[in-house]
Amino acid sequence: MSDLEQSRKPVLQAHYDVPKVWTWEGEAGGQFGGINRPDAGARHEQILEQGEHRFQLYSMATPNGVKVTLMFEELLELGIQQADYDAYLIDIMEGEQFGSGFVELNPNSKIPALYDKTENIRLFESGSILLYLAEQFDQFLAKDVAEKAQVMNWLFWQMGSAPFLGGGFGHFYSYAPEKIKYAIDRYAMETKRQLDVLNQQLEKNEFVAGAEYSIADIALWPWYGVLVLGELYSAAEFLNVQQYQHVQRWAKNIAKRPAARRARVVNRSWGENNEQLPERHSRTDFNKLGL
Incomplete structure (x- = not known):
């Protein structure tokens, strides 16, 4: 049996006597065990960078993050230059989503979060961001x-x-x-x-x-x-x-779709070098990746 197969072999969990009141016992293990806690709010001071564009995205190339970069890249693919954006990596494995600047944008400390500088509007939850951008630019949302x-x-x-x-x-x-x-x-x-x-x-x-x-x-x-x-x-x-x-x-x-190929590399810091674009500020940023 390979190491991968062994790691996925079902393990029977010992019986759990459910307490009357649950209390946190510290890190529970697993890939996110070191950052998960039962409380909210900022854990460290952090000032978020800002670029020149109207839209400032703070995210990571997880599925929820790719939704928003895909939306931006599709708008830009249509030639809507007003949808240009700056994208900054928030490394959730390092707990950067708990910095004070990010928490100000999203009190739920989850990526993605978006700031519209022109309207001074803070947005979080990917569905909310998609709907906001669709209505702003009258695209990808049926009129009927x-x-x-x-x-x-x-x-x-x-x-x-x-x-x-x-x-x-x-x-x-x-x-x-x-x-x-x-x-x-x-x-x-x-x-x-x-x-x-x-x-x-x-x-x-x-x-x-x-x-x-x-x-x-x-x-x-x-x-x-x-x-x-x-x-x-x-x-x-x-x-x-x-x-x-x-x-x-x-x-x-x-x-x-060209937009999909670009969207998946934005705010990505893992994989092959030609799959990574931790920060995005211009369409020309993709040139070095052949996109």
Whole structure:
């Protein structure tokens, strides 16, 4: 048995006597164990840098972060230069999301966070940011009431569903200090159910909310699209993602978009050198990456 297979071998957890009142016992282990705590607020002083553009993005190239860089790059691909932006890396593994400057933008200490300098508006939660930008530039959000309703349905479906994929399946499959069969089975089942929901929707439609590319696709692709492309949690074989043929078609088509290729490298500080652009300030920043 390989080291990878051994690491994913289910481990039976000892019986847990649930206390009357839960108390934090310190670091629980796992990849994020060193930064997770049961309280909110800033842990250290931090002044956020600002660039010259109207929009200042503070983020990391996780799926939630890629949603926003994908939106910006799609707007710029349309020639909307007013959507140009500066992007600064917030390394969540180093606890930079708990700096005072970032917490002022997002009291929930999660990436992404966006500051609109022109309007002096602070934005957090990826869905809120996508909707704000769509309305600011009148793009990727249908004008017809019924069509817009479908975009909003699928945008909020993503907001409610992805935590089961990320914090549920992704955590217990990839990051938890022990492999617990019950937890992995529970969240794998829900992830596959969600993929089937998408597959059935995409069997009837080119894009998630209908015939037009929208913020629903932009929100969903960094999670479910990247998952079925085999680039999230190394779980493609485990989840048998090849069976979701319509999700595969949709995911591959979006992956070919120039904006998607650029979006995935912004605020990325891992992988091959040609996949990393920790900070982004200009379209020319991509030149050295061949994008």
